Amino acid sequence: MNEDKLILAMAEDKLTQCQENYMITNTGFLDMRQQTLCKKMLRSRSDVRGFFYGGYSDSERRIGVFIPEYIHMETEEELHEYFLNNIEDNPLTLIRAEHSGYKELTHRDYLGSLIGMGIKREAIGDILVHQKGADILVLRTITEFLLVNYSKAGRTNLTLREEKIERIISAEVYSEERNVTVASLRLDNVVAAAFKLSRSAAVQAIKSGVVFLDGMQTEKPEKIVGQGDKIVLRGKGKTVLREIGGNTRKDRVYITIMIMK
Structure with a gap:
């Protein structure tokens, strides 16, 4: 219950910043239960527009995004299109991690190595594992840190680069x-x-x-x-x-x- 209150307080704080400063604001990544809490809160607030965005249509972990009045959009699809056309406003980055090892890495390998570096869970979105590595969605604020410091998952060396979000490799089939x-x-x-x-x-x-x-x-x-x-x-x-x-x-x-x- 205390965690729920903290999530809602954080979301309401970002919402207030959006209203007072006329700027796009966002939460950290939320799991599906936390998104449900925030959606219920938004339903009681007719004075704001809030959407949930995870970088691609079927994302599970998403950030809450609050939009000021001067930006005209009504749907999450329009928000996605806006971020594609206004990359500088997009709070998310797609990191592509590739490995040359023979061992197949799992979602747990990537997540565990990131958490082991001291990165908070709310800074990490979906991790889509594919044959050559993984596509990892993160908050833009940690992008440079990862590109410089994230080099291994388990004992397997990684090569990282920032990739355009629209080029994400969805592993879900x-x-x-x-x-x-x-x-x-x-x-x-x-x-x-x-x-x-x-x-x-x-x-x-x-x-x-x-x-x-x-x-x-x-x-x-x-x-x-x-x-x-x-x-x-x-x-x-x-x-x-x-x-x-x-x-x-x-x-x-x-x-x-x-x-x-």
């Missing part, structure tokens, strides 16, 4: 398409089918706050899921409800889900 039936389109039913859980385990996961529907933490098992919705079960993975079909003879619903890795 659909690993499986699955056709299943569910009793209804309730969130607990879809979570159980997607992640091969019992319905009671799905309900418990939702109520414990580790399930996110389209980026929002939800603790309501009865919430209805729609076509195209993205579900994240923390620690288990992601799925997208790709298609809703008709009903079976027993009145169950055919759905197609895409499992992501």
